[in-house]
Amino acid sequence: MEKRSYFAGKLLPYALLMPQLLVTIVFFYVPAGQAVYQSFLLQDAFGMSTQFVWLENYQLLLSDPGYYQAMTVTAVFSVAVTTLSLSAALLLAVQADKSLRGAGIYKTLLIWPYAVAPVVAGVLWLFMFQPSLGMVAGGLRRMGVDWNPYLNSGDALTLVVLAAAWKEVSYNFLFFLAGLQAIPKSLIEAAAIDGARPTRRFWTIIFPLLSPTAFYLLTVNIVYVFFDTFGIIHAVTHGGPAGATTTLVYKVFNDGRAGGDLGGSAAQSVILMAIVIALTAVQFRFIERKVNY
Amino acid sequence: MADVRLTSVGKIYAGSVPAVKDISFTVPDGGFCVLVGPSGCGKSTLLRMIAGLETITMGEVRIGDRVVNTVEPMDRDIAMVFQNYALYPHMSVYDNMAYGLRNRKTPEAEISARVAEAARILELEPYLKRRPRELSGGQRQRVAMGRAIVRKPQVFLFDEPLSNLDAKLRGAMRVEIKKLQRHLGVTAVYVTHDQLEAMTLADMLVVMNQGVVEQIGAPLDLYERPETVFVAQFIGAPPMNMIELTPTKGLPAGLDGVAGLPLPAAGARLGIRPEHLGVEIDGDARIETRPGDVRLALTVEAVEAVGAETYIHGRLGGDGQMIAAREHGKVLLPAGTTRTFTARREHLHLFDLATGRRIAH
Numbered sequence: 001m002e003k004r005s006y007f008a009g010k011l012l013p014y015a016l017l018m019p020q021l022l023v024t025i026v027f028f029y030v031p032a033g034q035a036v037y038q039s040f041l042l043q044d045a046f047g048m049s050t051q052f053v054w055l056e057n058y059q060l061l062l063s064d065p066g067y068y069q070a071m072t073v074t075a076v077f078s079v080a081v082t083t084l085s086l087s088a089a090l091l092l093a094v095q096a097d098k099s100l101r102g103a104g105i106y107k108t109l110l111i112w113p114y115a116v117a118p119v120v121a122g123v124l125w126l127f128m129f130q131p132s133l134g135m136v137a138g139g140l141r142r143m144g145v146d147w148n149p150y151l152n153s154g155d156a157l158t159l160v161v162l163a164a165a166w167k168e169v170s171y172n173f174l175f176f177l178a179g180l181q182a183i184p185k186s187l188i189e190a191a192a193i194d195g196a197r198p199t200r201r202f203w204t205i206i207f208p209l210l211s212p213t214a215f216y217l218l219t220v221n222i223v224y225v226f227f228d229t230f231g232i233i234h235a236v237t238h239g240g241p242a243g244a245t246t247t248l249v250y251k252v253f254n255d256g257r258a259g260g261d262l263g264g265s266a267a268q269s270v271i272l273m274a275i276v277i278a279l280t281a282v283q284f285r286f287i288e289r290k291v292n293y
Numbered sequence: 294m295a296d297v298r299l300t301s302v303g304k305i306y307a308g309s310v311p312a313v314k315d316i317s318f319t320v321p322d323g324g325f326c327v328l329v330g331p332s333g334c335g336k337s338t339l340l341r342m343i344a345g346l347e348t349i350t351m352g353e354v355r356i357g358d359r360v361v362n363t364v365e366p367m368d369r370d371i372a373m374v375f376q377n378y379a380l381y382p383h384m385s386v387y388d389n390m391a392y393g394l395r396n397r398k399t400p401e402a403e404i405s406a407r408v409a410e411a412a413r414i415l416e417l418e419p420y421l422k423r424r425p426r427e428l429s430g431g432q433r434q435r436v437a438m439g440r441a442i443v444r445k446p447q448v449f450l451f452d453e454p455l456s457n458l459d460a461k462l463r464g465a466m467r468v469e470i471k472k473l474q475r476h477l478g479v480t481a482v483y484v485t486h487d488q489l490e491a492m493t494l495a496d497m498l499v500v501m502n503q504g505v506v507e508q509i510g511a512p513l514d515l516y517e518r519p520e521t522v523f524v525a526q527f528i529g530a531p532p533m534n535m536i537e538l539t540p541t542k543g544l545p546a547g548l549d550g551v552a553g554l555p556l557p558a559a560g561a562r563l564g565i566r567p568e569h570l571g572v573e574i575d576g577d578a579r580i581e582t583r584p585g586d587v588r589l590a591l592t593v594e595a596v597e598a599v600g601a602e603t604y605i606h607g608r609l610g611g612d613g614q615m616i617a618a619r620e621h622g623k624v625l626l627p628a629g630t631t632r633t634f635t636a637r638r639e640h641l642h643l644f645d646l647a648t649g650r651r652i653a654h
Contacts, residue, residue: 187381
């Protein structure tokens with residue numbers, strides 16, 4: 001049943017919508033519109049003159065091999081971070097859901113990383129893996145592993161993936177744990193009597209019932225990976241070496257802020273926005289159908 | 294088919310009082326055993342121990358000729374119907390019923406035959422493709438039953454399966470459960486706090502209170518010869534009247550004819566069921582008095598006429614304890630009038646005041 005409210009006047013409903021609308025307009029529609037407008041402009045290096053160039057910025061962008069590299073990096077980065085953080089969080093949540101001694105402390109500790117700012121998280125991981133000073137890096141070197149995120153692009157990508165996933169595990173863990181606790185215990189008991197061993201119980205009963213949670217987290221994680229990992233990349237690798245960790249959002253910053261190409265940067269952010277909107281739409285259309293609410 | 298044999302079964306949760314203490318009984322093969330008692334009496338714990346969902350701290354549970362104390366629930370050859378039905382919300386009715394068979398690697402052809410058979414018996418055929426949330430409470434209940442019967446287990450376990458249904462449906466499902474159990478000939482253990490359900494379903498009634506068994510027997514035997522005050526007041530509605538008789542304190546006013554009863558020096562409780570109190574109307578003695586009968590003078594406070602019978606609530610001796618009487622037909626006594634109610638000697642129950650146990654008389 002749908003619940004509807006009825007208002008006597010015409011003004012009240014609009015007044016109630018106002019705060020939310022204002023926030024959306026000021027922080028989304030205005031800057032997004034400005035980005036679209038700017039993506040049609042070309043500015044000289046000193047900001048003295050501005051020229052309207054129609055789609056030239058986009059043409060330049062789409063013929064730039066660096067842009068395609070950033071796309072590939074973003075794809076690899078987002079798949080790796082999302083998979084890693086979701087599966088680690090699920091594993092931890094399933095363990096924390098068991099009645100263990102000290103489960104409360106365990107849960108609290110697992111939630112802490114979420115309170116760490118992205119840049120701090122990046123620096124933490126950098127400290128551990130910095131080739132000449134880091135403890136873990138030192139251990140790897142003694143084991144004969146040639147580890148250097150400053151020079152090796154694979155190492156650099158691995159490091160930012162680990163840092164980004166580690167930070168997101170807490171959030172995912174919280175939601176998975178809440179999802180697990182919402183499953184009635186009698187369902188698990190019924191499945192046990194029905195002859196399903198723990199592994200089968202997990203995949204046929206628990207996991208399908210967690211799928212709404214997993215779907216929500218997938219959407220949130222992808223948006224996180226696309227935008228919020230900027231701080232980590234900036235602190236750890238600056239997008240290097242040789243663009244190996246330059247994701248789309250980092251390239252927007254790099255070309256616009258450091259490169260001074262505001263028009264091109266705006267065009268990139270418009271494309272990035274379109275990609276995220278499309279991804280979210282696809283998720284809601286296709287994945288939601290297979291989700292059991 | 295198998296019997297269920299409990300020997301000195303007990304359950305203690307870590308650092309807590311025992312939930313279930315020293316319980317022994319045997320449910321014969323094909324028998325319908327009902328565990329009944331107030332909430333927190335340990336009946337559900339006992340059922341879950343039989344199911345294997347709770348560990349057994351003491352004693353031994355046998356299903357057939359096998360001790361199952363450490364056997365996994367899935368290997369005990371039981372099926373359980375839960376209070377909230379515990380249907381898998383993401384599966385169709387068909388898949389809900391087939392799940393247990395698929396886990397046991399039953400061939401698909403046999404699964405569909407068994408599910409079809411269960412659906413036919415339970416009249417679920419039109420709903421096989423639906424999800425549980427698209428069904429009514431009674432239909433969900435039947436799916437839960439179907440999930441139990443397709444497996445053809447040796448024992449059915451029911452954990453208050455009807456308590457989420459409305460009163461009318463509960464009555465209908467009660468009859469269906471009994472019919473189904475007879476038809477399949479499966480041993481059943483059924484937990485409820487509803488004494489009407491317990492009386493109508495059971496071949497064997499186990500009344501529990503605070504973790505111990507108060508009495509075991511056929512429902513009508515328990516009704517006619519309750520061994521303890523608890524059983525006397527738990528079985529039957531309205532509950533049995535209890536009048537405290539302590540010779541040293543003197544008998545309550547308005548009570549006549551108890552002199553011949555073998556009262557212990559420490560005192561006793563006299564139990565009289567409401568339906569065994571007959572009222573005399575306007576001097577026309579419908580009840581001829583016999584020696585040994587007990588007579589109560591009740592001042593009427595409330596009369597509840599429900600058509601076929603009338604419940605009369607009155608105070609013993611004008612200002613004593615409340616006593617309930619149940620009369621056939623319409624007996625519309627005005628409030629404030631005092632009448633004599635008579636109970637036959639053979640309908641009196643005597644219980645020891647201290648232990649609450651029945652005294653032969």
